[in-house]
Amino acid sequence: MSFKIIPNQAEGVSFEDISILRRMEKPFKSKKEALKQDIIYLYCPDEAVSEVEAIAVNYEFTIVINRYDIDNFSKKVICHFKSAALGKQQRNFLVSATECGAWVEPLVSYLDERLKYTEVSLLHSSYFLHQKAFSILSQKRTQLVKRFLDVTSSLAILIVTLPISLLAALAIKLESKGPLFFLQKRTGQYNKEFKVIKFRSMCNDAEKDGAQWADENDIRVTKVGHFIRKTRIDEIPQLINVLKGEMSIVGPRPEREIFITELEKVIPYYRFRHAVKPGVTGLAQVSYPYGASVEDAVWKHKYDIHYIKHHSSFLDLKILLLTVKTVIFGMGR
Incomplete structure (x- = not known):
């Protein structure tokens, strides 16, 4: 430069x-x-x-x-x-x-x-004060189409991946004691909390010392957990959240309120990501490598804001295809 x-x-x-x-x-x-x-x-x-x-x-x-x-x-x-x-x-x-x-x-x-990302450090309030510039927020038709695609694709994926889910469930129960599913409060659209559903990938007492950032090589992750995380199999139960209307197939990944409170102190307009439903996958997940730091959160926020501003069904499809690529090559998160 x-x-x-x-x-x-x-x-x-x-x-x-x-x-x-x-x-x-x-x-x-x-x-x-x-x-x-x-x-x-x-x-x-x-x-x-x-x-x-x-x-x-x-x-x-x-x-x-x-x-x-x-x-x-x-x-x-x-x-x-x-x-x-x-x-x-x-x-x-x-x-x-x-x-x-x-x-x-x-x-x-x-x-x-x-x-292809938003420089959030340069943003000021006027950027967000033109709702019509955000079709995902202002156009009812866009929201209805997205919801229709969420429901139909979630049902299809749940049916197709049922054998994989059954094998994953068996492996989890055989390897370690504890519940099959991991339920955790996350903040969703309009700052409303909900319980995200995932296959358990960590040991049962993973957060006995309190909330912690997940690390790429986290020692709390089980052997089965490492595999299902790498292949995104642990995310399959979140499709139930999608059917319940708490999440979308594509959108900003939901975060925990305890981390959001800290991140919004250093990242401009961090809570704007809650203007839309959180996603099972998102632009940040297919565009930025795995990260668990404030700096990584800043970069992912750049992609999340870009997604909200430029949302389209074509962009959702592109992200889904990139997610498949990410899963195959075991990159990102």
Whole structure:
């Protein structure tokens, strides 16, 4: 990642001749072309520059910040961040860029589509205050279709996997003492708690010392538990939660309230994930490797917010197919 930070030059820029550039207009043929540019131009208040620098160090494209001496807007990506804090002349510059063929949009929206996750550290309340931008929240038809697919696919998967479930149940009971199923309170849609159902994969007294983050190589996991976790067999009973309407096939993974209380202190808008039903699988699970730390939770939240904003039946199908791939190769969680 490289930065080219130009001091605020808005006062020295003349906008009188900028209309001449309209004759040289060469707009992008599609959004796809705009998302592949090696350089994007960002305009933000000087005090916001450090926020962008902090999250962009690993980007594979260059961000040029607050350069107001551009003399040709043809095929340029112009992004803005906290534009309400810019001066009138600076905002006029952005309007002129739009008129002259540049691709202009908020930085968060541009990064959202280019990176396929949401930079949650750059979010502010206005991002969430346009419910119509979240079809999964605002369109009843979308919700009904998702529920129909949840019920039909859950029933189908439960029937197809019945032999596997019976073998898993037998193996669990033969290996260790304790209940067959593991029931644990998780926080679901609208912050309502419910009991998630899973095949038990840990020893019976796994949390005798209190709640703990699950670790990839957790010593509390039994031999059978390690296998059914790796293959996601332990998740099959959660389809009962789906049939009960407590979960969806695809959505943010449900978390425990004790951890949510801690995570929301350091992760912006963490509880927004509860605007939708939690899922048996999700975009974070197929996009990010197994993790059990606050940093991992931040990354998974980036994918969860992206999923809620860009939900579609096609995206759900894509996540399901990626889940199958994840199970086959034993990756993620």
